[in-house]
Amino acid sequence: MDSTLTVLSVLTAFGLYLTSLTAAGMIFTLMLHRPVLGGLPLYRWILWCVVGAVVFACLAFALTATALTGTLSGMFDRAMLGLMWDTPVGDAFRMRVIGLVIIAAALLISWIGDWVAAVGAAVVLGSFVQVGHVGAAAGTLGEIVLFLHLSTIALWMGVLAPLRTLAARANTQWQAGDLGHQFGRQALVLLPVLIAAGVFLTWSILPSAAAVWTVYGLSLLGKIACVAVLLGLGALNKTRYVPGVRNGDATAVSGLRSTLLVEWVMFAAVLLATAILTNAVTLPT
Amino acid sequence: MLRLMTLCAVLCATTAQAHSPLKSSVPADAAVVATVPQSLDMTFQNPIRLTRVAVAVNDGTATDLDLGSVDGFVLLYSLPITDQGAGDYAVEWRGLGDDGHPMQGTFRFTVE
Numbered sequence: 001m002d003s004t005l006t007v008l009s010v011l012t013a014f015g016l017y018l019t020s021l022t023a024a025g026m027i028f029t030l031m032l033h034r035p036v037l038g039g040l041p042l043y044r045w046i047l048w049c050v051v052g053a054v055v056f057a058c059l060a061f062a063l064t065a066t067a068l069t070g071t072l073s074g075m076f077d078r079a080m081l082g083l084m085w086d087t088p089v090g091d092a093f094r095m096r097v098i099g100l101v102i103i104a105a106a107l108l109i110s111w112i113g114d115w116v117a118a119v120g121a122a123v124v125l126g127s128f129v130q131v132g133h134v135g136a137a138a139g140t141l142g143e144i145v146l147f148l149h150l151s152t153i154a155l156w157m158g159v160l161a162p163l164r165t166l167a168a169r170a171n172t173q174w175q176a177g178d179l180g181h182q183f184g185r186q187a188l189v190l191l192p193v194l195i196a197a198g199v200f201l202t203w204s205i206l207p208s209a210a211a212v213w214t215v216y217g218l219s220l221l222g223k224i225a226c227v228a229v230l231l232g233l234g235a236l237n238k239t240r241y242v243p244g245v246r247n248g249d250a251t252a253v254s255g256l257r258s259t260l261l262v263e264w265v266m267f268a269a270v271l272l273a274t275a276i277l278t279n280a281v282t283l284p285t
Numbered sequence: 286m287l288r289l290m291t292l293c294a295v296l297c298a299t300t301a302q303a304h305s306p307l308k309s310s311v312p313a314d315a316a317v318v319a320t321v322p323q324s325l326d327m328t329f330q331n332p333i334r335l336t337r338v339a340v341a342v343n344d345g346t347a348t349d350l351d352l353g354s355v356d357g358f359v360l361l362y363s364l365p366i367t368d369q370g371a372g373d374y375a376v377e378w379r380g381l382g383d384d385g386h387p388m389q390g391t392f393r394f395t396v397e
Contacts, residue, residue, distance in 0.1 A: 067387035068336040068379055080336060089385035131385050 002070065006280050009063045013275035016056035018268065020096070020128075021150070023049035023103060024121035025158020028151075031118055032186070033159075036178045040162055043107050046117075050104050053124070054097060061093045092130035099123030125150045133283050138204035149197035152190045156234075157267050159183050164260040167245060167253050177246035180256065184238040191231065198227065211284040219281055223273040230266045233259045306330045306382070307390050312374075314392035321368040321396050325350070325376065332358035333388060335380040343372040358383040371396045 026046045030037065065081050066074040074080050084090050102120030106112045128150055129135065134142040159179070166176035202220060211217045237259055244252020311326040312318050325338070335355055339347035350364045358381075374396060379389045 064387060067389065068381055070337060070339075070377075070379055070389075083334060083336070083381055084385065087381065087383065087385035092385075136384065 005063065005066045005070075005072065009060070009067070009279040010272075010275045012056055012060045012063055013279050014268075014272050016053060016060050017271040017274060019049045019052035019056060020100075020124050021154045021157050021271070022161075023053055023100075024125055024151075025154035025156065026162070027103065027114070027117045027121045027158070028155045029158040029162055031114060033162075033179055033182055036166075036175045036182070037162055038175070039172060040165060042162065045161065047104060047107055050100050050107075054100050057093060057096050057100070061089070064089055088131045092127045095130060096124055096127035099125075099127060121154070122151075125154060132278060133205050134201060138200075142201070142204050145197045145200050148193055149201060152194040152197070153267075153270075155186075155190060156194075156230075160260050160264050160267075164257055164264075167257050167260070173245060173248070173253060176253075176256070177242060180237060180242035180245060184242055187234060187238065191234070194227075195231075198224070205283065207284060214284040216277065216281045216284050219273050219277050223270050223277070226266045226269045226273065230263055230270075233263050233266070306333065306388050307378070307392070310376075310392055312394035314394070316394045318394060318396055321370070321374075322366060324363045325366045327362045327364075327378065329360050329362075329380075332360055332383045333380040334358045334383075335362055335364075335378060337377075337379040338364060339377045340366060340369075341375045341377075342369045344375070347375075347377065 023046050026042055026049070030042055030046075061084070062075040062081070064084060065077055066072055068074055068080045068083070069077060085093075099120045099122075102123060103117045104120075106114065106117035106120060125147060129143045129146050132146075134146045138145070163176055163179050163183070166172040166179060202224070206212065206217060206220070212221065237256060241252045241256035241259060245256055306329055308328045308330045310328070312322060325340075327335075334357065335352055338350040338352065340350060341347040348367065350366065352364070355362070372395070373393060375391065375393045377389070377391045379387070382388055
């Protein structure tokens with residue numbers, strides 16, 4: 001039973017990370033690249049991600065209660081849910097749902113500006129900082145670094161679907177070229193932040209070099225390997241495919257679409273590894 | 286994928302036991318005692334709210350201990366235990382840390 005509940009918790013956390021980060025990232029993409037995003041149903045995509053994130057957030061909260069009872073019925077145990085409500089897990093859950101509601105309201109109500117959706121996205125990302133080992137290991141600095149880390153990942157994830165969709169249509173390939181070019185320039189700032197934050201967080205969490213060979217450490221290594229592949233693909237896009245797309249090279253368009261798909265798969269692997277680290281693996285002491 | 290994750294969950298369960306936040310217990314893990322103790326005493330490294338403590342004798346059906354008097358997050362627990370005679374007692378506990386992390390662990394002792 002415990003193994004089943006653990007697998008369910010990991011899958012739910014994976015869904016939560018995927019939908020929350022994609023929603024936040026697409027909002028950031030909207031804010032930063034609006035002129036080249038014409039014709040994309042970005043609001044609809046974001047809203048679907050928000051709906052998914054709300055469902056996964058509720059499920060994740062309820063599944064945490066199953067760990068307290070050891071049975072699936074713990075999901076509906078009011079005493080357990082009430083107990084969690086008053087801990088940082090409850091704080092994070094409330095913050096997450098409030099952030100998601102802010103995003104949905106900002107996108108659905110026309111007079112509310114997109115900047116409000118960006119505030120909602122920041123609140124959602126901030127909710128992931130409320131719980132976990134980073135705060136205990138590295139204090140406020142660790143929480144700030146984790147927030148930056150999540151923001152850069154979200155920004156990268158958020159640009160993938162718009163870029164791939166724009167590249168697929170002949171009449172919007174110039175937009176794909178411009179979006180890829182603009183993102184490539186931003187990446188020169190984002191990537192050092194992402195890498196530095198990742199190194200700092202890894203150094204903060206792992207108690208010793210020997211901890212690398214524990215289940216936790218090996219999962220972390222798997223995650224880092226996926227990030228290394230992502231960095232390589234990003235470099236390939238920036239130096240080869242995006243310039244090719246801007247020059248109207250059909251081979252470059254095909255290459256860009258393929259690498260963006262692989263990047264998406266790599267991000268999914270990173271998030272799955274993170275879900276395993278946060279739900280199934282005990283931090284070595 | 287599901288098989289891989291199940292394998293991982295099993296591996297992790299082993300890891301979790303190795304790093305239990307339970308500091309000590311009376312009777313201690315693997316202890317051999319002459320009589321069934323009146324209470325099960327558990328001391329944790331950090332404040333915790335126990336949510337379930339189950340005792341199984343000789344790998345039989347587990348019986349939940351009464352946690353009705355438990356309130357708040359504390360370091361020390363002393364829970365009355367029912368005398369089920371001689372045998373191998375397996376204790377499984379679950380709880381919530383004050384940082385919001387669910388925790389769990391097991392220990393065993395033998396009554397001669």
